[in-house]
Amino acid sequence: MGGPPMPPQLPPRPAVHPVHDTPPHGNGGSTLLRIPANCERSPVMNDQADRPLQFRVLARDSASRARLGRALTRHGPYDTPAFMPVGTQGSVKGVLPDHVAATGSQVILANTYHLMLRPGEKVVAELGDLHKFMGWPGPILTDSGGFQVFSLSDINKINDDGVTFKSHIDGSVVHLTPARSIEVQNALGADIIMAFDECPPADAPEPYHREAVERTLRWAGLCREAHARPRDQSLFAIVQGGTDLALRERCARELIAMDFPGYAVGGLAVGEGFEAMKGVLAGVTPMLPEDKPRYLMGVGFPRDIVAAVASGIDMFDCVLPTRNGRNAYAFTARGAIRLRNSKFIRDAGPIEAGCDCYACVHFTRGAIRHFFFAGEMLGPVLVSVHNIRFYQRLMADIRRALAGGTFGEFRADDPRCSLGPTEPDVESPAPQ
Numbered sequence: 001m002g003g004p005p006m007p008p009q010l011p012p013r014p015a016v017h018p019v020h021d022t023p024p025h026g027n028g029g030s031t032l033l034r035i036p037a038n039c040e041r042s043p044v045m046n047d048q049a050d051r052p053l054q055f056r057v058l059a060r061d062s063a064s065r066a067r068l069g070r071a072l073t074r075h076g077p078y079d080t081p082a083f084m085p086v087g088t089q090g091s092v093k094g095v096l097p098d099h100v101a102a103t104g105s106q107v108i109l110a111n112t113y114h115l116m117l118r119p120g121e122k123v124v125a126e127l128g129d130l131h132k133f134m135g136w137p138g139p140i141l142t143d144s145g146g147f148q149v150f151s152l153s154d155i156n157k158i159n160d161d162g163v164t165f166k167s168h169i170d171g172s173v174v175h176l177t178p179a180r181s182i183e184v185q186n187a188l189g190a191d192i193i194m195a196f197d198e199c200p201p202a203d204a205p206e207p208y209h210r211e212a213v214e215r216t217l218r219w220a221g222l223c224r225e226a227h228a229r230p231r232d233q234s235l236f237a238i239v240q241g242g243t244d245l246a247l248r249e250r251c252a253r254e255l256i257a258m259d260f261p262g263y264a265v266g267g268l269a270v271g272e273g274f275e276a277m278k279g280v281l282a283g284v285t286p287m288l289p290e291d292k293p294r295y296l297m298g299v300g301f302p303r304d305i306v307a308a309v310a311s312g313i314d315m316f317d318c319v320l321p322t323r324n325g326r327n328a329y330a331f332t333a334r335g336a337i338r339l340r341n342s343k344f345i346r347d348a349g350p351i352e353a354g355c356d357c358y359a360c361v362h363f364t365r366g367a368i369r370h371f372f373f374a375g376e377m378l379g380p381v382l383v384s385v386h387n388i389r390f391y392q393r394l395m396a397d398i399r400r401a402l403a404g405g406t407f408g409e410f411r412a413d414d415p416r417c418s419l420g421p422t423e424p425d426v427e428s429p430a431p432q
C-alpha cells in the first residue's frame with residue numbers, strides 16, 4: 001500500500017488547562033478528593049468569599065500535624081499539600097505549560113528578582129501580566145527577590161531601608177526595598193506574593209540572625225503598607241530566625257499579630273541539615289494559624305517534604321526536579337538514577353517502571369541517555385517532565401493518604417518518604 005507511513009500514536013495532547021480541573025494522567029492530583037466521614041472536618045469558612053485566597057483544611061492526620069486542604073485563587077484552585085515547580089525566568093525550564101499541567105501541577109512559582117532585572121516588570125505587565133507571559137492561566141506565586149539578592153548578587157550594602165546590589169546580568173546597581181519588591185510583584189500580578197525578607201546563610205553568627213529577624217519584621221509591615229492590590233493578590237509573610245527556636249518563635253508571633261493571609265517558613269534548606277530543619281518546623285509550624293496556608297520555601301528532597309507535611313506544612317517549591325532533570329538525574333522511588341551512566345546504553349525500560357509521565361510512556365532510558373550525549377534538548381526536557389511528575393505523584397499520594405486516614409502507614413511504608421540527597425553536591429540546591 002502506498003501513502004506515507006503513519007506517525008506513531010501519541011497520547012492525546014494534554015487537553016487540560018491549569019484552570020480546569022482534571023489532569024490527563026490518572027488522578028494526578030488536581031481532582032477533588034473524597035473525604036471519608038471519619039476524618040475531622042474544619043468548619044466551612046463563609047467569611048472568605050471576597051478574599052483573593054480562600055483556604056480550607058479538609059482533613060487532618062490523627063498522628064501528626066499533617067493536613068489536607070484546598071486553596072482557591074482568582075486563577076483557580078490548588079490542592080494541598082502542594083508542590084510548585086519553579087519557573088525562574090517566567091518559564092519552567094524547557095517544559096511546555098500544558099506538560100507542566102499534565103504532571104498534575106496546579107500552582108507554579110516565578111522569581112521576582114530575575115523578572116525585575118530582565119525583562120522588567122513593566123514589560124511583563126504591558127504584555128498582559130505574568131499569567132499571560134508564562135502561558136499559565138492557573139495560580140502563580142512570586143517570591144520577593146530577597147533570597148536571590150542575598151544569595152546570587154554582589155551585595156554592596158544592606159541597611160534598614162533595603163539592599164543595594166549589582167545586577168548579575170549587567171553589573172548595574174539596583175536598590176531593592178520592601179516597597180519596591182511589592183511594586184514589582186503587584187505589576188507582575190501573581191496570585192500569591194511574598195514579603196521582602198532578609199535571608200542570612202545558615203552558618204551566620206547569632207547576632208546577624210537576630211538583626212535579620214528585626215529587619216524582616218519591619219519590612220513585613222512596609223510590604224503590607226505598599227501592597228496596592230490586596231483584592232487580587234495575597235501577601236504572605238516569611239518567618240526567619242535560622243535554627244534558633246526562640247528567635248523563630250518571636251518572628252512568627254510578631255508576624256501572626258500582623259494578620260497575613262498566609263505564612264512561609266524561610267531560611268531552611270540552606271545547609272542546616274535535615275534534623276535541624278525538622279526541629280525548626282516542629283517548633284514554628286504549630287504556632288502558625290490553623291486556617292491559613294503554610295509554605296516551606298525552597299524545600300526539598302521527598303524525605304524533607306514528607307517530614308514537613310507531617311509538621312503541618314501545606315505548600316512547597318524546589319528547583320530539584322528541574323535542575324537535576326537537566327543534569328540527567330532522575331528521581332525514582334528506589335532512589336536517583338543518573339542517565340548518563342554507560343549501563344543505560346541499551347536499556348529499553350522507561351526511566352521508572354509504572355510512571356505515567358510523557359517521558360516514561362514514550363522513551364527508553366537508552367534513548368534519553370543518547371539525547372544527553374548528543375546535546376539534544378529533548379534529554380533535559382524529558383527528565384524534567386519525569387521528575388516533576390515524580391514529585392506530583394508523591395504529593396497526590398500524600399493527599400490520598402491524608403484523605404483516607406492512612407498517612408502514618410504511608411510514611412512508614414513508602415520508600416519515597418526516605419529519599420534524601422545521594423551525593424553532597426545536591427544536598428543544598430543552589431539558588432536559581
Ligand SMILES: [Zn+2]
Nearest residue numbers: 355357360386
Ligand atoms: Zn516518568
